[in-house]
Amino acid sequence: MQSKMESDPIIDHVIQKHYDMVYKLAYARTRNQYDAEDILQEVFLRYIRRSPEFMGEEHEKAWFLRVTINCSKNLFASFTKNSTVTLFDRNLGITDEEKILEEFLAKLPMKYRTVIHLFYYEDLKILDIAELLGLKESTVKIQLTRARRLLKSYMEMEVQDV
Numbered sequence: 001m002q003s004k005m006e007s008d009p010i011i012d013h014v015i016q017k018h019y020d021m022v023y024k025l026a027y028a029r030t031r032n033q034y035d036a037e038d039i040l041q042e043v044f045l046r047y048i049r050r051s052p053e054f055m056g057e058e059h060e061k062a063w064f065l066r067v068t069i070n071c072s073k074n075l076f077a078s079f080t081k082n083s084t085v086t087l088f089d090r091n092l093g094i095t096d097e098e099k100i101l102e103e104f105l106a107k108l109p110m111k112y113r114t115v116i117h118l119f120y121y122e123d124l125k126i127l128d129i130a131e132l133l134g135l136k137e138s139t140v141k142i143q144l145t146r147a148r149r150l151l152k153s154y155m156e157m158e159v160q161d162v
Contacts, residue, residue, distance in 0.1 A: 013083060018064045025065060028117035029072040031106050039071045044072075058128075063120065065132055069114070091107055104154045112147035117139055 005155040019040070026039035046067055104124070117122055118124045118132065130137045 012046060014047065014060075018061070021061070022064055022068050025068045025114075025117055026123060028105070028113050028121070029069070029110055030075065034076055035072075038139055039068060039075060042071045042074075043067050056078060061122075062128070062132055065118070065124075070134070100158075103160075104151050107154055108147055108150055112143055112150065115143045116147050116151075 022043050023036055023040050027033065030036050030039065039058035043064065047064070051065075051113070052063060054063060062162055105116065108116065114133070118129045124132070126137055126140050129135075130140045133140070135143075
């Protein structure tokens with residue numbers, strides 16, 4: 001019998017496999033390192049507690065993305081009760097261009113940041129995003145189009161200000 005202090009190699013593998021994806025989505029939704037880390041921890045605790053069985057790689061990935069989105073929604077719900085501002089955020093190891101893009105993405109409403117992240121960073125198809133978020137395909141397409149337009153307008157305003 002395995003003691004509580006020993007780690008399970010299967011759980012360790014799953015955590016390593018999905019760690020970056022979960023953190024990046026949590027960060028894309030919260031724009032805050034500490035909140036993203038809290039969400040990351042909660043997602044993997046749920047995985048460990050529930051020990052879900054997956055029907056394949058895509059099902060496993062979808063489960064982690066869905067739980068990450070749900071945990072971030074729970075975090076935002078708690079913000080209405082306890083509003084906090086952090087003083088530090090992680091921007092280590094990214095280029096100047098990536099920092100500029102991050103600033104533009106941070107201006108987007110969360111629903112647009114989420115679809116942009118899932119489409120471009122997680123390489124999900126529009127149908128998969130729609131299923132994951134419980135939306136119609138047409139809604140996801142519209143949100144992607146609006147997000148792109150907003151990003152373009154932010155970039156154009158930045159050029160005009162320079």
